[in-house]
Amino acid sequence: MIYGGDGLARLPADEHGRGKAVFVPFVLPGEEIDAVLTETKSGFSRARAESIVRAAPERTEPGCPHFSQCGGCHYQHTHYEHQLSIKAGILRETLLRTARTEVSGDVIVHPSPPWAYRNRSRFQVRAAPDFAAGYFRTASHDLLPVRECPISSPLVNRGLAAIWETGFRQQNVGDVAEVEFFADADDARMLAEFVCREDTKNADALGRWAADLQAAIPEIAGISASVQLKRGQSMSERRWAIAGAQHLVYQTKRAKYRVGAGAFFQTNRHLIDPLVDIVCGGERAQRVLDLYAGVGLFSTVLAGDAHHVVSVESSQTSTDDLAYNLPPNGKAVCATTEKYLSADRLKAEFRQKSLDLVVVDPPRSGLGDRMAKSLAALGSDRVVYVSCDPATLARDLVPLLASGYRVEKVHLLDMFPQTYHIESVVKLSRS
Numbered sequence: 001m002i003y004g005g006d007g008l009a010r011l012p013a014d015e016h017g018r019g020k021a022v023f024v025p026f027v028l029p030g031e032e033i034d035a036v037l038t039e040t041k042s043g044f045s046r047a048r049a050e051s052i053v054r055a056a057p058e059r060t061e062p063g064c065p066h067f068s069q070c071g072g073c074h075y076q077h078t079h080y081e082h083q084l085s086i087k088a089g090i091l092r093e094t095l096l097r098t099a100r101t102e103v104s105g106d107v108i109v110h111p112s113p114p115w116a117y118r119n120r121s122r123f124q125v126r127a128a129p130d131f132a133a134g135y136f137r138t139a140s141h142d143l144l145p146v147r148e149c150p151i152s153s154p155l156v157n158r159g160l161a162a163i164w165e166t167g168f169r170q171q172n173v174g175d176v177a178e179v180e181f182f183a184d185a186d187d188a189r190m191l192a193e194f195v196c197r198e199d200t201k202n203a204d205a206l207g208r209w210a211a212d213l214q215a216a217i218p219e220i221a222g223i224s225a226s227v228q229l230k231r232g233q234s235m236s237e238r239r240w241a242i243a244g245a246q247h248l249v250y251q252t253k254r255a256k257y258r259v260g261a262g263a264f265f266q267t268n269r270h271l272i273d274p275l276v277d278i279v280c281g282g283e284r285a286q287r288v289l290d291l292y293a294g295v296g297l298f299s300t301v302l303a304g305d306a307h308h309v310v311s312v313e314s315s316q317t318s319t320d321d322l323a324y325n326l327p328p329n330g331k332a333v334c335a336t337t338e339k340y341l342s343a344d345r346l347k348a349e350f351r352q353k354s355l356d357l358v359v360v361d362p363p364r365s366g367l368g369d370r371m372a373k374s375l376a377a378l379g380s381d382r383v384v385y386v387s388c389d390p391a392t393l394a395r396d397l398v399p400l401l402a403s404g405y406r407v408e409k410v411h412l413l414d415m416f417p418q419t420y421h422i423e424s425v426v427k428l429s430r431s
Contacts, residue, residue: 001029001086003390005074005420022047026068028056028078058082064150071138073418080114087422091390091412098394103410112270114417119269120182121152123160127174131167151418155187155219162216172205177228184248191248191261194225210242221245224261255300257325263318264294268415276301278411278425279384285356291337292361295321303330310349312340341374355380366392376403383428390422404430
């Protein structure tokens, strides 16, 4: 199995050497399959399994009738313990192949309840020719009607049912492309957001639909709307309130957070506390820099022991919540990480004193070579790297390891069961 959810097979060897790689979804290691090639390129091919001739012993029946049609899940055809084994193997192999670092000891795996874990889900909607809601089909932008999502929380699923119930009654909501729900820690309250294709001229229609949704689901604390981003646009999308509150209070074991509509927050409601414990546990740092800080999931906790914490976040929406959540010894900075470090603001913030700890939680694209080298040049005693992509993590570790950092521990938190996504935390210290 390779990162991305596919199985790796090979065509027969020829005069050019071993056969071309073939990527096949929804298979398992060691299985014998009948497959049909669906795409051929110079370096690899893609195929579709027509039948499973000899199944792996780990193969199971999927828990959702839409599995393999819906593009959201990739591993429902194997039991959960095997999913964890696959992910740990991929993480370990990626670190060895790209970063040339072999994890000493085991990758520490933190499992999740495998179902009903998502506190945030975004559903595609279609107004014509008939109303429908669901997800995109695998490898397409065609809507697959879905009335229940077993990886989403019970309250979010009630929201999905309400979309279907109320959507049929509404008119002039064709501007809405998506509806997103975000539920709190207890799955008792949630925010809803209409994501519009463009600046809508049907504000009254959105208001009517919002009122209908809140009547169907009283647990909806508030509803907002935003304009869908086009490829290449900045994250400063326009967002406006329609009804009710525009923030949730998310209570965790170690802190309470205000999270506004559109602000980033972790989506696995069961692993937020373990994630915070891993990142912040044992870190008695006095001077802390938190990059890609979001609403302050980590820095709010770290500030309880630190003397001075600076948290950098590029989204104005998240920065507003970040400033609200931080204690007095924390400072929120609205800037991209690249601009913050290149502007030499760090020396002014910490008055030439060395950093004890830097926490980074970048998007899936990672830091990139330039920012990874800038991070290494900060000279912090310790670095905690929170990653949602093992390939970009391994790439970014190369300059850090070359500058004298060593890997202390590698954690795998299964934030996304049934999918190929891998969330990991790597703790590094100076040799």
